[in-house]
Amino acid sequence: MTQAPDQALLWTIIIGLALGSFALRFAFIGLMGGRTMPPWLMRHLRYTAVAIIPALVAPLVAWPTPTGGTPSLPHIAVATAVFALGYLSRNVLIAMGGGAAGFLVLFLFVG
Template identity: 75%
Template sequence: MTSTAPALIDPVILWTAIIGLAVGSFALRFAFIGIVGGRAMPDWLMRHLRYTAVAIIPALVAPLVAWPAPTGGTPSLPHVAVAALTLAVGYLTKNVLLAMGTGAGSFVLLLYVSG
């Protein structure tokens, strides 16, 4: 029985990636805060920016519901049921925090009950 150590990444490649990501992140933030920060944004752009948060949360959650890691990527009833309940609470109450709290609580409760 042979044991193989995990492959280590080259430190030069690692630090190049870290520095590149840091510079890119700074440049993106500076473009909005440093260059455009003192100017008024057009109304059409402000209307579109209002929907940014509404688009990001589902984009982060949808893969976790469609391909949950604990089941090996197979959709599971608890994940879909909790997603449907969270969507219903969010739609009916128009309260993001209540919807997220309901989703988290119901998921923990459902997993506790189902074993």
């Protein structure tokens, strides 16, 4: 049986994470807020969302929790359709909406 962490340790971790999060945000907003960023940095920051969204979604497709971590055909089918829809439309919101609609259709009619 696991033991509950000490209250002081828990609050120390919470406060430490809050300060770290604030420092990271302040580094960009507070220190760089009034300055123009170099073109090379702006070019690299453009790809941040493009890299983060697949990194969040890929584990959910490859090892879905509802199936106990085994790949499932509905997850792979919807991911393939969303990839194609995003590629053809060049619009993230349309691709995400298509993924939600694809899951609804597959799980309502296929089960």
